[in-house]
Structures are given as structure tokens and as C-alpha cells.
Amino acid sequence: MSPSLLFTTDSTSPGIREREFTVDGVPGVLWSPASEDAHRAPLVLMAHGGGRHRKHQSMAGRASRLVADQGFHVAVLDLPAHGDRPRSAHDEAEIAEMHRARQAGESVAPVAIRWNAHLAEIAAPEYRALLDALQALPEIGPDGPVGFVGLALGTAIGIPYVASDPRITAAVFGLHWPDELAAHARRITVPVQYAMQWDDEVIPREASLALFDAFASPAKTLHANAGRHMAYPRFEEADSAARFLARHLTH
Amino acid sequence: MSPSLLFTTDSTSPGIREREFTVDGVPGVLWSPASEDAHRAPLVLMAHGGGRHRKHQSMAGRASRLVADQGFHVAVLDLPAHGDRPRSAHDEAEIAEMHRARQAGESVAPVAIRWNAHLAEIAAPEYRALLDALQALPEIGPDGPVGFVGLALGTAIGIPYVASDPRITAAVFGLHWPDELAAHARRITVPVQYAMQWDDEVIPREASLALFDAFASPAKTLHANAGRHMAYPRFEEADSAARFLARHLTH
Numbered sequence: 001m002s003p004s005l006l007f008t009t010d011s012t013s014p015g016i017r018e019r020e021f022t023v024d025g026v027p028g029v030l031w032s033p034a035s036e037d038a039h040r041a042p043l044v045l046m047a048h049g050g051g052r053h054r055k056h057q058s059m060a061g062r063a064s065r066l067v068a069d070q071g072f073h074v075a076v077l078d079l080p081a082h083g084d085r086p087r088s089a090h091d092e093a094e095i096a097e098m099h100r101a102r103q104a105g106e107s108v109a110p111v112a113i114r115w116n117a118h119l120a121e122i123a124a125p126e127y128r129a130l131l132d133a134l135q136a137l138p139e140i141g142p143d144g145p146v147g148f149v150g151l152a153l154g155t156a157i158g159i160p161y162v163a164s165d166p167r168i169t170a171a172v173f174g175l176h177w178p179d180e181l182a183a184h185a186r187r188i189t190v191p192v193q194y195a196m197q198w199d200d201e202v203i204p205r206e207a208s209l210a211l212f213d214a215f216a217s218p219a220k221t222l223h224a225n226a227g228r229h230m231a232y233p234r235f236e237e238a239d240s241a242a243r244f245l246a247r248h249l250t251h
Numbered sequence: 252m253s254p255s256l257l258f259t260t261d262s263t264s265p266g267i268r269e270r271e272f273t274v275d276g277v278p279g280v281l282w283s284p285a286s287e288d289a290h291r292a293p294l295v296l297m298a299h300g301g302g303r304h305r306k307h308q309s310m311a312g313r314a315s316r317l318v319a320d321q322g323f324h325v326a327v328l329d330l331p332a333h334g335d336r337p338r339s340a341h342d343e344a345e346i347a348e349m350h351r352a353r354q355a356g357e358s359v360a361p362v363a364i365r366w367n368a369h370l371a372e373i374a375a376p377e378y379r380a381l382l383d384a385l386q387a388l389p390e391i392g393p394d395g396p397v398g399f400v401g402l403a404l405g406t407a408i409g410i411p412y413v414a415s416d417p418r419i420t421a422a423v424f425g426l427h428w429p430d431e432l433a434a435h436a437r438r439i440t441v442p443v444q445y446a447m448q449w450d451d452e453v454i455p456r457e458a459s460l461a462l463f464d465a466f467a468s469p470a471k472t473l474h475a476n477a478g479r480h481m482a483y484p485r486f487e488e489a490d491s492a493a494r495f496l497a498r499h500l501t502h
Contacts, residue, residue: 198464198473209460213449217477221487222449224463224473236472236498240491247487 005133015068023133026126027084028077029054031063032139040141042249043073043134045127045168047150047157050112053083062149062238070246072147073140077130079157080122090118108202109177116156117180124161131167145169145249149241151195151232152176163187170248172241174223175232177203178211185214192220193244195237202229256384266319274384277377278335279328280305282314283390291392293500294324294385296378296419298401298408301363304334313400313489321497323398324391328381330408331373341369359453360428367407368431375412382418396420396500400492402446402483403427414438421499423492425474426483428454429462436465443471444495446488453480 009020017032033041044066048059054076063074078084081091094115101108135142148171150158155176162168163184171188174195178185192215196208212222223240225233260271268283284292295317299310305327314325329335332342345366352359386393399422401409406427413419414435422439425446429436443466447459463473474491476484 220477222473222475226469226471
């Protein structure tokens, strides 16, 4: 059964058309060029970070660059337990445990790694359904190149998803532990750009290097930026990611 | 005594003015925007790789992008024992030893590291004299931002040079061993972009990571690309370097 895509809003700001939707009940947003050039333009799927939502600035900012500068379509879903989606009792318990660890000055890694893997099991099929639905739209179509962008929780979703969906052409990941992801990364062969923080106090340097090393992609690039976890240079990396996607999704 | 700069040629191709010169007898080339906008534009010094020369495609290609797209001045010297410069008996012996090691399937690292360090002792003061001379030109001036770009042998020259010249604003390095360079890198605090090959058969991965780690720069970025030594993706990295320099040399 093909996924059920329902558009709920349709608005246009200069150069960018924004449509919110649900796909099999999961809320998402699709940004497209306002012009007719949008027809059969490349598509980029993005997944947001922990505690954020489909229209968070980190998603809307990247999307506006990809849509306005590159003429791409960009789609983002609310991840499970995020944005407008409900939290289960299990989610609430994991979030409480993460808060407790942070307050106690303990590492959040054990709970973040296991909860992110749990969310990925739910979200990866949702992204597959999203792509099924979007490729059925006439302005996207079934044959075009598809990029994926996700950092932190977005990487925890994206690596299992990209490993399992051969329609993805190129992917941008970063800022995660390898524990639950390295085995999936070993099945990814498309071009990958991976971002890490060189002085990350949350994710050990060796852990980041190990996850980058795991990708089977013949074309992969690591960007290691000086600074701690929150010092990630979003502007420079978003700029670089846009150029990486332009190289691999267009000719 | 100020260095003696003598222009020997002056020609213009579409958008780019090329002047060859000698500075204290060392041959070099200065590429500038052909338009009047060149006045007080930022300057980028570049140093070529081993076995190459001031106008090798790896230099001319990067320069044309920096001059035509960014409006920068770009200058390159022939390094000692390269291009139009004489080789000493010591140089000939080191080159012969490098050939012998390569033929024998041995690592070239020991001879390359020591010979590059020897060339750097000669070339670093030459780059200082070059900058003195160029900053005396009215179209460049003494106060503007100055970038440095050098890979492989160009990094062996550039790290000691940049560590010793506070006029350098930002630098692009890569593809070298840390042995003779890490101590100099610890004195560099300006923004640095460093390129390595993740599967380099000539420079061990840990050696590249150690040299990147040594820079004292609060803003530094490592680009690690999949592939062996010669698979270095020149186009992508030149593109990225141009944007890095644009961010740090202009506002």
C-alpha cells in the first residue's frame, strides 16, 4: 500500500514555496523553489537533531540555501517524540534519564546512544515512506537524485536509513558515536561528507574517527573542526554541504 | 635593506594580469585582477609542491580562481632547486636518493622529510622578503590581509614561514609528515585548513592527524578525503580553500 500524503498548508515567501503535510500521519514540511524550474529538481531529505523539530532554524536555514541557491526540493519530518509528535512513557523515561545524567555531570552517551537507536528503528521506515510519497509527485518524480542531510540524532536516523535505501545518491552526516551505527555505515557506498568536532567533550575523538572510517564509500570526506561539541561551525559546514550536494546531485 | 623586486614581464589575459619578477634574484610570478579593483585587494602567497614550479598548473589553476572569482592578488616563487633555480650537489644527491628509494620500493619519507626541511630553511626567508617587496607596491600596501597556500613541499615551506611571519592572516596546508613541522605548527594561531588523504600509503594516517593536532589555531579544520596519496581531490579542495580564504581575508 502506497503511503498516504496529505498536504495541510501551502504558502510562498520570496523564492520559496512551503507545504506542510502528513505522511501516514507523521508531520513534515516540503520546501520547493517557487518558480517552474522546480519541475524534476533534485530532492534532499533532512533529519533534525535531538530536541528540535521539522521547522527548527537548523533545518529551515539549510533548506532556504538549498532551495534558493541550488533549486532543490527539501523535505523534513518531525522525528518520533519530537515536534508535534507524542512521547511514549519510554521516551519520557529516557529524556528524564538524560537530564539526570547531565545534572549529575555524567556522560549522556549511554542513554543518547540507546534512545537514538530506538528512534531510528521507528524513523527509518518513515523516511522510506516519505520518499515513496514524494517520488509520486509530478514535480519530483521517481528517477531523480536524492540527497540526505542529518547531524547528531539526524545521523543516528540517517545512517541506518541511507544504508537501507538505494535511492539515496549522497549524504551528509556528523556528530555521533559509532556504537550503533558503524555496522550500518559499512553498507553505505555513496559519497559521504562527515563532520566532527576535534575537541568534542561529548563524543571522543577516536569514536568520531572510527565512525568515519567505517563508511564503505570510495568518495568520503571528513571535516574535523577545532572546538568543543557546541562550537560546530554551522554556517561554514552548511555552505560546504550545499556545495557537496550540488556536485553530487547535479551535473 | 629592502628586497630588490624587478618585474621582467607584464601581460594580460581576460581578467588576469600576470607579472613575472625576481626578488633578490629568486624568480616568481604575481597574478592580479586586470581591473582597477585590484587596488589594495587581499594577497595570497602560494608555495608549489615537490618537482613543480611557480607556474605549474596546480598553482596557475588555483590562482586563476582566486584572482578571477575573489579579486585577490596571488604570488608564487620558484622554490630552491625547482623551476628556473639551480640545484646544488647536495640537492642532486637527495633527489638521486629519493629516486633510488622509490625504485627499491622503500619509503621516501626519510629523505623527503630531511630535504624538504633543508629547502624550507632557504625558502622561508625568501617568502618574508617577497612579502616585504609586495607590500611596498601601491596596489597591495602594508596593511592588508595575507593568506598562504601550500601543500606537500609547499606545506614544509609554509608552516615554518607562517609560524615566523605575523602578517599572515589565514593558511591552507596539507599532505606532509609532522616530524620537522609539528614544533612550528604549535606556534601558529591563525585560522588553518589542513588536507590529508585518509588512505595515504606515503604519509601514515596517524602522522597526518598528529600534524593537524599540533596547530595552536583556535579555528582550524581538517579535511580528510578517502583515497591514496595521489587521489587528493584537487578541484574540490581548491574550491573549498578559495571559500576559506574569502571568509578570512575579506568582510
